[in-house]
Amino acid sequence: MDPQLSLRRLEIFRLVVEERSVTRAAEVLLVAQPAVSAQLRALEGWVGAKLFARQGNRLVLTEAGERTERWAREVLAGAAQVRRDVGDLASGETGRVIIASSMAVGTYIVPPIMAEVGRQRPRADITVSISRPEEVVHAVESGECDMAVLNWDQRRLPENIASELLGSFSLSVYAAPGLVPDGARLSAAEALRLPLVGAPDTVVYQRNLVTQLRAAGHEEPRFLLRLGHAEAMKNAAVANGWALIAPAYAVRAELVAGALVELAVDDLQLEEHVTLIHRDDKHFSPLQSAAVAAIREGVTATAERDLLETHHE
Structure with missing residues (x-):
């Protein structure tokens, strides 16, 4: 299991969830599809469970995937808030x-x-x-x-x-x-x-x-x-x-x-x-x-x- 977890990996996971497709997520990111698939496998290795299941041509979240998606949303929102807060500190708006x-x-x-x-x-x-x-x-x-x-x-x-x-x-x-x-x-x-x-x-x-x-x-x-x-x-x-x-x-x-x-x-x-x-x-x-x-x-x-x-x- 990859011990490293990056915000970028969570962002890619959230994009795949939104697009319901690895291919479309790769197109949005302007990267090759295997690169997106590798990030998803690494995240699954980190949480220790499958995040997606295939229904026909669509990817759907597993129960573990739904829980991970809620957590990823909170983490990314918190990270964005930290960036805003630190930016405000640097500008003198807060502190x-x-x-x-x-x-x-x-x-x-x-x-x-x-x-x-x-x-x-x-x-x-x-x-x-x-x-x-x-x-x-x-x-x-x-x-x-x-x-x-x-x-x-x-x-x-x-x-x-x-x-x-x-x-x-x-x-x-x-x-x-x-x-x-x-x-x-x-x-x-x-x-x-x-x-x-x-x-x-x-x-x-x-x-x-x-x-x-x-x-x-x-x-x-x-x-x-x-x-x-x-x-x-x-x-x-x-x-x-x-x-x-x-x-x-x-x-x-x-x-x-x-x-x-x-x-x-x-x-x-x-x-x-x-x-x-x-x-x-x-x-x-x-x-x-x-x-x-x-x-x-x-x-x-x-x-x-x-x-x-x-x-x-």
């Missing part, structure tokens, strides 16, 4: 991508970018998880995610992590309407004496903010309340008539709704850096490469939009 992100970046920047990727590739499996930056870096290093987009404070990353600065975003002072008279221009010291909502000292965003303030010679403001997410910070500022320091992308909805206004502040130049990181030995699938390209383009577009929409008079 999986897991992106980790820090709080604000993962809330306001990454989701709309990846939503567009998902809209263009509805069969792709796309996940965006949100954690503290240190946990995000660990997830990348351990291989739990394919890449990460985060606000990083330029501390040294592990040696096996590659990083790419995607964009820099200005941080401005935003306040509930009425906290500062309309049209007022504040000095940096005046702005920093406003009732401010901040983040915990352990949060990268807050460390980055305080480091820049100290480097510019400003005293660290006294934050009335420290909250761990931009949404909570904004809600507290709006509800209590307070202020906060944030990137424009994080407060866009509140600015449009009039719940917050940007304050004109002199000599207060603050920014945050949004970085893409991944293992330096990471091999990106076509889908993951498409995600990286979309993130690069999306972060750049967000930075440009913030620059256009943010005015300091």
